Amino acid sequence: MNNSITRLFLPAIILWSMLSCTNKDEIIITAFKEFPEEIKGCACYFSRTKEELYKGSYIFTDDNSEFGFISINGKMTKLDLVGYEETDEKHWIKIFSNSQYEITVVSQQKWQVDQMWHQTSVITIKDKKGKIVTESIHAFGECGGC
Incomplete structure (x- = not known):
C-alpha cells in the first residue's frame, strides 16, 4: 500500500517543486498582433523573423x-522615449524607459522603399x-507609413 501511494504522489510532488522553482522575475519578450491605439501614422515595428513581420x-x-511598446511576459508595456541618437544616416539608437524597464533599440537601415525603411535591430x-535581456532581430523591422 505504501509503495502505491509513493508512485501516485511522487510525480505530483516533483512537478510541484519544479513549477515553484521557476523564476518569477524572468523577462520574456512575447509577440503581439494588435498595435496599441496610441500607435497611429508614423511608426516603427519589429519582429523576430521576416515571416513573423x-x-x-x-x-x-x-x-x-x-513612446514605445513591448510585450514582456504577455503584458503590453508602454515606455517613454528618453533618448535618440543618429550615429550616421543609416544607424540610430533609441532609448525608452518607464518605472520598471529601460529598453535600448540599436538599428541599422538596410534599404528604403518610398516612405518605408527596412532595418535590422538589437x-x-x-x-x-x-x-x-538582449534580443537580436535577425530579420526585418520597418519604420515609416508617414
Whole structure:
C-alpha cells in the first residue's frame, strides 16, 4: 500500500517543486498582433523573423517620436522615449524607459522603399533591478507609413 501511494504522489510532488522553482522575475519578450491605439501614422515595428513581420506578429513598436511598446511576459508595456541618437544616416539608437524597464533599440537601415525603411535591430531590456535581456532581430523591422 505504501509503495502505491509513493508512485501516485511522487510525480505530483516533483512537478510541484519544479513549477515553484521557476523564476518569477524572468523577462520574456512575447509577440503581439494588435498595435496599441496610441500607435497611429508614423511608426516603427519589429519582429523576430521576416515571416513573423509579414504575418503581423511583432515584439516591439514605437510611434517614432514619444513612446514605445513591448510585450514582456504577455503584458503590453508602454515606455517613454528618453533618448535618440543618429550615429550616421543609416544607424540610430533609441532609448525608452518607464518605472520598471529601460529598453535600448540599436538599428541599422538596410534599404528604403518610398516612405518605408527596412532595418535590422538589437533590442536590449534592462529591468530596474539590473537584469539584462538582449534580443537580436535577425530579420526585418520597418519604420515609416508617414
